[in-house]
Amino acid sequence: xxxxxxxxxxxxxxxxxxxxIHAEVDPHLEMAEIAxxxxxxxxxxxxxxHVKGSxxxxxxxxxxxxxxxNFLFRDGFEQTRAAVNFxxxxxxxxxxxxxxxxxxxxxxxxxxxxxxxxxxxxKDFEECSLSDLPQLVSWPLxxxxxxxxxxxxxxxSENASIMQTNVGMYRIQISGNDYIPNEExxxxxxxxxxxxxxxxxxxxxxxxxKVSIFIGGPPSHTFAAVMPMPENLSELLFAGMLGNRxxxxxxxxxxxxxxxxxxxxxxxxxxxxxxxxxxxxHIGYYSGKHDFPCMRIHKVLCKKNxxxxxxxxxxxxxxxxxxGKYIHxxxxxxxxxxLPGVYGIHAVDDxxxxxxxxxxxxxxxxxxxxxxxxxxxxxxxxxxxxxxxxQASLTKYLLIAAKEDAPGLDVNDIPxxxxxxLERVHFDRDLHFQTATTIDxxxxxxxxxxxxxxxxxxxxGAKCRELRDNPSDQxxxxxxxxxxxxxxxxxxxxxxxxxxxxxxxxxxDLKASLACWEFHENYPWVSIIDEGAISxxxxxxxxxxxxxRSDPAQDIYGIKxxxxxxxxxxxxxxxxxxxxxxxxxxxxxxxxxxxxxxxxILNDAGVL
Numbered sequence: 001x002x003x004x005x006x007x008x009x010x011x012x013x014x015x016x017x018x019x020x021i022h023a024e025v026d027p028h029l030e031m032a033e034i035a036x037x038x039x040x041x042x043x044x045x046x047x048x049x050h051v052k053g054s055x056x057x058x059x060x061x062x063x064x065x066x067x068x069x070n071f072l073f074r075d076g077f078e079q080t081r082a083a084v085n086f087x088x089x090x091x092x093x094x095x096x097x098x099x100x101x102x103x104x105x106x107x108x109x110x111x112x113x114x115x116x117x118x119x120x121x122x123k124d125f126e127e128c129s130l131s132d133l134p135q136l137v138s139w140p141l142x143x144x145x146x147x148x149x150x151x152x153x154x155x156x157s158e159n160a161s162i163m164q165t166n167v168g169m170y171r172i173q174i175s176g177n178d179y180i181p182n183e184e185x186x187x188x189x190x191x192x193x194x195x196x197x198x199x200x201x202x203x204x205x206x207x208x209x210k211v212s213i214f215i216g217g218p219p220s221h222t223f224a225a226v227m228p229m230p231e232n233l234s235e236l237l238f239a240g241m242l243g244n245r246x247x248x249x250x251x252x253x254x255x256x257x258x259x260x261x262x263x264x265x266x267x268x269x270x271x272x273x274x275x276x277x278x279x280x281x282h283i284g285y286y287s288g289k290h291d292f293p294c295m296r297i298h299k300v301l302c303k304k305n306x307x308x309x310x311x312x313x314x315x316x317x318x319x320x321x322x323x324g325k326y327i328h329x330x331x332x333x334x335x336x337x338x339l340p341g342v343y344g345i346h347a348v349d350d351x352x353x354x355x356x357x358x359x360x361x362x363x364x365x366x367x368x369x370x371x372x373x374x375x376x377x378x379x380x381x382x383x384x385x386x387x388x389x390x391q392a393s394l395t396k397y398l399l400i401a402a403k404e405d406a407p408g409l410d411v412n413d414i415p416x417x418x419x420x421x422l423e424r425v426h427f428d429r430d431l432h433f434q435t436a437t438t439i440d441x442x443x444x445x446x447x448x449x450x451x452x453x454x455x456x457x458x459x460x461g462a463k464c465r466e467l468r469d470n471p472s473d474q475x476x477x478x479x480x481x482x483x484x485x486x487x488x489x490x491x492x493x494x495x496x497x498x499x500x501x502x503x504x505x506x507x508x509d510l511k512a513s514l515a516c517w518e519f520h521e522n523y524p525w526v527s528i529i530d531e532g533a534i535s536x537x538x539x540x541x542x543x544x545x546x547x548x549r550s551d552p553a554q555d556i557y558g559i560k561x562x563x564x565x566x567x568x569x570x571x572x573x574x575x576x577x578x579x580x581x582x583x584x585x586x587x588x589x590x591x592x593x594x595x596x597x598x599x600x601i602l603n604d605a606g607v608l
Contacts, residue, residue, distance in 0.1 A: 114240035120259030139280030144176020186276035208268035216262025283352035284315030363402035376458035453553035467492035
């Protein structure tokens with residue numbers, strides 16, 4: 001549908017979904033805070049006409065609402081879903097196609113328009129340098145300027161076909177640290193990514209890995225870069241399906257170039273590493289400075305009137321929340337096809353996505369068992385499959401329930417799901433830890449970078465306790481010195497404010513107080529948080545604080561803890577230490593004067 005980013009932005013403007021900012025904006029902190037404030041207030045997409053220090057325009061919040069997502073992909077979304085439905089279950093698809101023949105046409109259309117197409121040449125571009133791009137610095141402690149909506153394309157070998165191209169989105173640091181200006185940039189790819197396989201193969205073969213970084217182009221290209229495609233299935237196909245227009249490309253000196261991109265950065269990854277970061281990340285904290293691959297720049301290309309799209313991440317929700325929502329909409333039919341026995345997955349955005357996953361499975365190993373006799377068995381098999389599947393393998397806390405106990409249970413209804421699990425979980429049987437394993441690169445709760453633990457909390461069978469959420473219950477809880485107050489989040493879940501981690505809270509006294517509390521079985525989940533960490537949204541705070549500030553193996557406690565046959569168990573309540581620890585990264589904050597300036601610019605432009 002759209003041939004360029006500018007065409008899409010003009011379409012948004014015509015529909016009243018985009019505003020132009022004519023005032024000069026500073027890409028150092030100011031532009032990012034404008035984007036955040038605009039998103040917080042439900043504002044439109046923004047086009048910055050004058051970016052300080054750059055001749056290029058910039059755009060943000062393009063994908064920042066359901067309305068804009070539906071509008072931009074109105075010609076390709078349904079046919080893409082039809083194609084996914086066909087892939088997930090061909091038999092059911094054709095049965096439905098008899099009743100709804102349009103679905104068959106949509107799936108066929110998706111296939112026809114998805115194959116990449118050779119088109120264009122180097123003459124369509126001009127040359128520029130990294131320093132010509134808007135030097136976007138989103139947070140005060142960021143290590144330099146970053147590209148935040150890149151499409152990073154690699155292939156497993158230099159003679160690989162276009163259909164073997166992998167396109168991912170990894171942040172690109174274009175200034176700061178030890179990078180040689182305009183000659184090098186940092187490429188922060190995380191573990192379990194296809195680019196890692198390509199890089200490893202190149203190292204083994206003793207050659208540099210050719211990398212193409214595209215910025216801009218039709219919106220479907222950007223969305224394709226975040227789409228979790230199966231291994232060896234190119235995101236270029238998905239870009240064609242969703243955009244209702246084939247991905248156009250050409251080759252230049254062995255590099256892949258997107259003919260429709262606004263910018264193309266071409267270069268090579270060598271085996272050597274350089275420090276990258278810090279960077280204010282999507283879970284609400286900085287990720288630190290670490291050694292990551294360094295890309296040697298070969299050429300930077302731009303269109304004549306190129307537009308630099310960017311996004312800003314931070315504590316959820318942000319614009320990337322919408323990406324997650326629409327990825328789920330498209331891939332939902334593939335879940336049972338890819339993971340038999342899984343009927344729903346929800347990687348919780350408020351908890352930082354990877355730290356918490358809610359899943360619905362089946363418990364049919366013993367179909368003859370009554371509800372009273374049913375226990376997690378098949379659920380554990382399913383949990384292991386989930387923890388080995390694609391990006392779900394980065395999950396830190398996995399809560400999984402049996403659909404047989406509540407056919408209408410929805411993984412997206414967080415309070416209802418927690419209530420269901422907490423009513424049924426047996427803490428002497430249903431907690432299963434992986435105590436030394438890989439975790440998300442952006443998660444600093446573990447023992448070192450990429451190293452930490454996981455826990456599966458499985459629930460199946462009849463209720464074993466009743467939950468309460470009566471505010472008067474707190475009055476009978478006697479907290480030991482240093483612990484200030486208890487807050488009910490939802491039925492069965494309690495937050496307790498405690499002293500800072502450095503003050504070495506006396507957990508023995510706390511456990512003794514909870515064990516003596518008459519309602520300790522009715523509140524089986526207790527999270528210990530730092531004093532003053534709660535805002536007006538208690539549920540969102542519970543999810544963010546609990547799961548981004550705790551490592552299961554280090555921070556889970558309970559009443560009458562013990563180990564039997566290498567299995568850790570306890571009695572209710574489960575206690576999670578979700579206070580800030582010395583190894584954690586700093587929480588993201590912005591100077592008040594920057595926020596004030598951002599609001600003023602938005603007001604002056606008539607946006608808010």
